[in-house]
Amino acid sequence: MSKSRSSSLSTHAANLSSKTGANQSKFFKTFGDDIWKNKIEKVNAELFIMTYGVIVQQLCQDFNNDYMKINENLFSMGYNIGVRLIEDFLARTALPRCPNMIMTSEVITKVAFKVFLNITPVVDNWSSNKDTFSLILVENPLAEFVDLPHDAKKQLWYSNIICGVLKGALEMVQLDCDIGFVSDVLRGDASTEIRVKLNKILKDEIPLGED
Amino acid sequence: MGIEAILIINKSGGLIYHRSFDVSKTNPTGTTSKHSLNSNDLLILASTLHSVFVISSQITPKALQLSQSNLNYTIPYHPYVGVKNPEKSPRNSIPNKYGSFKGDDYFKEPFHSWNKSGLKQLSTDQFTMYIYQTMTGLKFVAISSTVLPSHNDSETNMMNNSGININNNSSKNINALQYNLGSQIADNLLRKVYCIYSDYVMKDPFYSLEMPIKSDLFDDKVKSLIDNLL
Numbered sequence: 412m413s414k415s416r417s418s419s420l421s422t423h424a425a426n427l428s429s430k431t432g433a434n435q436s437k438f439f440k441t442f443g444d445d446i447w448k449n450k451i452e453k454v455n456a457e458l459f460i461m462t463y464g465v466i467v468q469q470l471c472q473d474f475n476n477d478y479m480k481i482n483e484n485l486f487s488m489g490y491n492i493g494v495r496l497i498e499d500f501l502a503r504t505a506l507p508r509c510p511n512m513i514m515t516s517e518v519i520t521k522v523a524f525k526v527f528l529n530i531t532p533v534v535d536n537w538s539s540n541k542d543t544f545s546l547i548l549v550e551n552p553l554a555e556f557v558d559l560p561h562d563a564k565k566q567l568w569y570s571n572i573i574c575g576v577l578k579g580a581l582e583m584v585q586l587d588c589d590i591g592f593v594s595d596v597l598r599g600d601a602s603t604e605i606r607v608k609l610n611k612i613l614k615d616e617i618p619l620g621e622d
Numbered sequence: 623m624g625i626e627a628i629l630i631i632n633k634s635g636g637l638i639y640h641r642s643f644d645v646s647k648t649n650p651t652g653t654t655s656k657h658s659l660n661s662n663d664l665l666i667l668a669s670t671l672h673s674v675f676v677i678s679s680q681i682t683p684k685a686l687q688l689s690q691s692n693l694n695y696t697i698p699y700h701p702y703v704g705v706k707n708p709e710k711s712p713r714n715s716i717p718n719k720y721g722s723f724k725g726d727d728y729f730k731e732p733f734h735s736w737n738k739s740g741l742k743q744l745s746t747d748q749f750t751m752y753i754y755q756t757m758t759g760l761k762f763v764a765i766s767s768t769v770l771p772s773h774n775d776s777e778t779n780m781m782n783n784s785g786i787n788i789n790n791n792s793s794k795n796i797n798a799l800q801y802n803l804g805s806q807i808a809d810n811l812l813r814k815v816y817c818i819y820s821d822y823v824m825k826d827p828f829y830s831l832e833m834p835i836k837s838d839l840f841d842d843k844v845k846s847l848i849d850n851l852l
Contacts, residue, residue: 450729452722494831495824499722501757502820505733505813507695508757583758618633618759620679620740 439517443525446503451526460555467569478566485568489575497580500526508584508621512609515586516544519577519607528552532605545593548603559597568592574605585613624767625848626749628815629664632832633759635672637665639835643848671741671763675753678741695735702727703810704847721821721843728817735809743805745770752808754816762812762819770800811851818843 467485474480500523509515516534524530530552536545553570568574574590581588589608594600630639640661659667701707706718708726720728737755744751750770754762822840823829829837 450724452724498756498758498760498816498824499820502813502817503723503729505729507734507736616633616759618736618755618757619676620737620755621757622738 435514436517436521439521440531442504443522443531446522446526447529450503456552456555460552463553463572464557471563476562478563482566482568482571485571486575486578489572489577490579491575492572493576493579493581494583495579496527496576497583500580501584512542512544515581516546516607520546523580536604536606538608542609544607546605546607548605551596551603554595554597554603557597564598568595569597570595570603577605577607582613585616587611587613625764625811625851626767627763627765628844628848629668629761629763629765630815630819630835631668631672631761631763634832635669636832637668638833639840640664641841641844643845671753672761675741675755675761679739682739695738696732697735697806697809699730699732700807700810701730703807704814704851706850721818723817723821728814733813743801743808745801750804752805752812754809754812756816760816760819762815764808764812764815766804766808768804770804811847814847815844818847 466488467481470481470484474484503526504522506518506522509518520532520534524532530548530550532546532548534544535547537543548570551570553573557569559567559569563569568591571592574592578588578590581590587610589606589610591606592604593606594602594604596603625643627640627642629637629641632638705720705727708717717726723729735754736757737753740753740755742753744753747769750766750768752764752766754764756762818840819835822837822843823835826837826839829835
């Protein structure tokens with residue numbers, strides 16, 4: 412039973428680029444769900460949330476509540492995680508290169524976020540030339556149990572580490588992107604939104620032999 | 623398939639990992655190999671391989687490149703390459719754990735090959751070499767002691783990924799099936815080395831990127847992978 416399912420998954424993977432829209436998005440959903448359920452070891456969610464909270468708190472102490480610096484630091488911590496985490500992602504999924512940003516957004520939300528955080532952000536607000544989109548985090552495990560002090564609400568992007576991870580990981584697959592928060596429910600906004608903008612594809616760095 | 627050595631080459635062509643394995647088990651004559659290389663030779667070998675890889679992707683004939691668009695780059699899954707088959711091991715034995723990879727194997731599905739036009743396999747009358755390249759440009763190389771049958775033993779055959787022999791001897795000199803099977807098993811094995819790398823090298827906070835790998839854990843895991851290989 413499981414054998415037949417996984418082999419049907421792979422036939423899908425082989426024809427991915429020929430697939431369009433809804434079909435493709437459905438494939439990534441089952442693909443990500445399958446990895447989350449059957450192929451990855453998990454850690455306790457509370458432990459994870461608390462650990463992240465302690466990191467942010469420690470940064471607040473270290474930088475005397477200079478929230479700009481804290482944002483920067485969270486981003487660079489994330490960047491360093493991202494450039495390494497991408498190898499885990501690729502070893503685990505072995506997905507082919509995405510031909511466009513639409514597919515990239517599908518892979519990020521339905522596979523990457525699902526596998527590592529068990530959430531699936533909503534993709535929205537596409538720019539007309541399809542190189543910029545928003546990830547709307549309906550739920551954000553990092554921000555669970557979190558209340559920001561009044562002065563932090565105006566400046567701190569509490570989950571900025573996620574932007575760094577995305578930046579680092581995308582750069583390693585030769586996509587140079589600008590990534591940043593535009594709103595966060597912790598700051599009192601209506602939604603948590605990350606903006607992803609593709610600057611350019613680093614063509615020179617694509618490993619030769621790939622096409 | 624006896625693996626003699628595993629090499630990892632970073633995206634700029636530098637050798638970051640090398641490990642030789644004792645193949646005396648598979649070599650009944652008991653002769654020890656004379657071609658042991660020193661670390662400098664290995665570095666040269668790695669960067670040469672890196673260049674040859676690039677060149678081979680450039681010399682693929684145009685006609686071949688055009689007809690490649692409909693080729694299938696999916697590599698079939700071979701069950702339990704380098705890991706213990708739970709069905710064959712005694713019932714009361716403790717199931718093996720593979721790092722953050724859940725279940726009794728690192729992966730269980732056929733997968734996509736990122737190496738489309740580069741050098742994939744090099745066969746000589748001394749050894750066979752297999753290359754697996756990742757999307758980030760990392761190369762995993764396995765040197766196998768298995769010598770594949772060849773039309774003319776003194777000749778070196780290069781095969782590119784499309785399964786077409788570059789030195790096109792019309793006499794179907796190659797047992798194509800054997801070539802394909804060997805290369806598929808090697809790809810399965812090397813993707814597992816990649817999985818171990820992502821777990822034990824990338825998640826090691828003391829490892830700096832692009833630098834030589836000195837990790838006992840990684841060593842152990844790679845060794846047990848090779849030891850379990852039939």
